[in-house]
Amino acid sequence: TPALMWFRDDLRLSDNPALTAAAQGGRPVIALYVLDEDSAGLRDMGGAARWWLAGSLRALGAALARSKVQLVLRQGPAARVVPEVARAAGCEVVAFNRRAGRAEARVDDEVEALLEKQGCAVERHLGQLLHQPGSVRTQAGGMPRTFSAFQRSALRDRPAPLPQRAPSLTGLKTRLESEDLDSWQLEPSKPDWAGGLRESWKPGEAAAHEVMSDFIDGGLSGYAEGRDRPDQIHVSRLSPYLRFGEISPRQALAAVLHAGEAGTAPMADARKFESELYWREFSYHLLHAVPDLARRNLQANFDAFPWRECSGDLKAWRRGLTGYPIVDAGMRQLWQTGWMHNRVRMIVASFLCKHLLLHWTEGESWFWDTLVDADPANNPASWQWVAGSGADAAPYFRIFNPVLQGEKFDPKGDYVRTYVPELAHLPRNLIHKPWEAGGLELAQAGVRLGITYPRPIVDHAAARDRALRAFEHTRKDT
Numbered sequence: 001t002p003a004l005m006w007f008r009d010d011l012r013l014s015d016n017p018a019l020t021a022a023a024q025g026g027r028p029v030i031a032l033y034v035l036d037e038d039s040a041g042l043r044d045m046g047g048a049a050r051w052w053l054a055g056s057l058r059a060l061g062a063a064l065a066r067s068k069v070q071l072v073l074r075q076g077p078a079a080r081v082v083p084e085v086a087r088a089a090g091c092e093v094v095a096f097n098r099r100a101g102r103a104e105a106r107v108d109d110e111v112e113a114l115l116e117k118q119g120c121a122v123e124r125h126l127g128q129l130l131h132q133p134g135s136v137r138t139q140a141g142g143m144p145r146t147f148s149a150f151q152r153s154a155l156r157d158r159p160a161p162l163p164q165r166a167p168s169l170t171g172l173k174t175r176l177e178s179e180d181l182d183s184w185q186l187e188p189s190k191p192d193w194a195g196g197l198r199e200s201w202k203p204g205e206a207a208a209h210e211v212m213s214d215f216i217d218g219g220l221s222g223y224a225e226g227r228d229r230p231d232q233i234h235v236s237r238l239s240p241y242l243r244f245g246e247i248s249p250r251q252a253l254a255a256v257l258h259a260g261e262a263g264t265a266p267m268a269d270a271r272k273f274e275s276e277l278y279w280r281e282f283s284y285h286l287l288h289a290v291p292d293l294a295r296r297n298l299q300a301n302f303d304a305f306p307w308r309e310c311s312g313d314l315k316a317w318r319r320g321l322t323g324y325p326i327v328d329a330g331m332r333q334l335w336q337t338g339w340m341h342n343r344v345r346m347i348v349a350s351f352l353c354k355h356l357l358l359h360w361t362e363g364e365s366w367f368w369d370t371l372v373d374a375d376p377a378n379n380p381a382s383w384q385w386v387a388g389s390g391a392d393a394a395p396y397f398r399i400f401n402p403v404l405q406g407e408k409f410d411p412k413g414d415y416v417r418t419y420v421p422e423l424a425h426l427p428r429n430l431i432h433k434p435w436e437a438g439g440l441e442l443a444q445a446g447v448r449l450g451i452t453y454p455r456p457i458v459d460h461a462a463a464r465d466r467a468l469r470a471f472e473h474t475r476k477d478t
């Protein structure tokens with residue numbers, strides 16, 4: 001009898017423990033993806049992630065079809081759809097990889113109970129993380145709340161990074177009823193805003209491995225230092241592939257450590273990359289421990305923080321019209337390509353929460369809608385980290401100066417020139433602070449402040465003082 005493989009955030013054939021289990025002993029496999037926008041507590045995907053999902057499902061469907069395995073697409077609550085498809089296909093086994101979120105786990109439990117009732121065995125595997133959520137503990141038994149303690153404790157029990165090959169697959173002769181991917185309307189049509197995404201990305205497992213090997217051949221050497229430079233290509237850009245499981249963290253880690261051991265890249269760079277993968281791990285374990293991570297401050301003293309409400313400032317931030325070039329470049333990179341460099345994510349997030357005093361959930365929601373890697377764990381955990389309310393957060397009083405950050409990490413202004421072309425002709429000593437340019441310099445660069453490019457919407461020194469006062473107020477209140 002065939003086995004049903006229920007794909008979720010693990011849209012790959014290789015190193016997919018649930019798929020390997022489903023195909024055990026040459027058993028025929030039916031593959032299923034459920035677009036579940038009905039079950040309680042699940043967060044609907046944002047626009048850019050929906051676009052990515054469509055491409056990813058197309059790539060997965062094509063890869064499965066090469067082994068004559070059908071990818072069945074169905075929309076509806078998983079608790080109805082999964083047992084229905086298992087019954088229609090006559091499956092006695094259903095396999096899937098675990099999800100860290102509490103609401104997702106609740107859905108999985110419900111599905112499992114219903115499947116067992118109809119005589120189906122369920123196999124759950126660990127496919128999206130290096131460690132089982134909840135398994136990394138302090139000596140007292142809780143989850144370590146600082147990153148370094150978490151990583152230390154996790155690495156004590158280091159999993160062998162030995163990814164599995166794709167299993168050999170056999171399909172069924174009969175075709176099951178499946179929905180048409182286009183009818184799900186995951187991709188925008190009117191208006192079609194996804195042109196920049198199509199130019200920047202190719203979703204799918206094969207593309208993930210191309211990106212991985214390009215990174216190993218190119219950016220990995222020098223990653224530890226270079227990863228802070230948005231004007232250079234020292235980061236992997238693997239985040240959307242990891243988010244949707246087109247590559248597993250185990251595969252990424254094994255490839256990078258192998259490059260370090262083989263001398264293709266310095267081991268220190270490979271270890272730094274490992275550490276970033278552990279930040280991802282930390283976020284997922286936090287999400288498991290705190291299911292409402294995207295809504296609730298991890299540090300309760302932030303509940304009294306006097307956030308402002310100002311739709312004008314929020315709009316200027318979203319559109320990349322704050323008058324601070326590094327902030328605007330980041331926000332426009334996000335809008336155009338669905339991705340933003342990590343250093344710039346930190347700068348724009350800090351600007352929103354500290355310079356504008358707007359609630360971190362506003363920024364989190366915007367990122368959720370616009371990032372192709374919008375991640376249920378990394379996004380809220382990182383926003384809380386920047387805002388100061390998170391686990392092991394950056395201290396609140398450390399307020400980034402957007403000019404100094406720009407000058408340090410984009411020293412020639414190349415990143416700003418790419419995404420804020422109206423400033424492209426300013427010299428490097430002024431590109432991060434056009435308001436300091438004289439009339440002649442502005443005229444030569446074709447910049448008319450307040451007309452072709454905005455003046456700063458807040459003054460840095462005044463905004464910094466306001467943020468520090470707001471923080472004091474919170475501390476007195478708690």
Ligand code: FAD
Pocket residue numbers: 227235236237238239240242243276277279280281283340341342343345346349367371373374375376378379380382383386
């Ligand atoms: P690389 O430097 O090549 O790192 C490799 C992988 O490690 C990444 O793909 C990612 O999975 C993980 N990683 C790297 N840095 C971090 C980090 N600081 N925290 C957690 N995991 C990390 N990452 C997301 O995947 N999705 C998000 O929605 C997301 N939102 C963020 C919001 C804010 C405000 C900030 C400051 C960071 C956010 N990050 C998010 C983390 C980080 O910015 C991205 O993972 C990284 O920029 C992705 O680029 P990369 O794949 O080239 O990273």
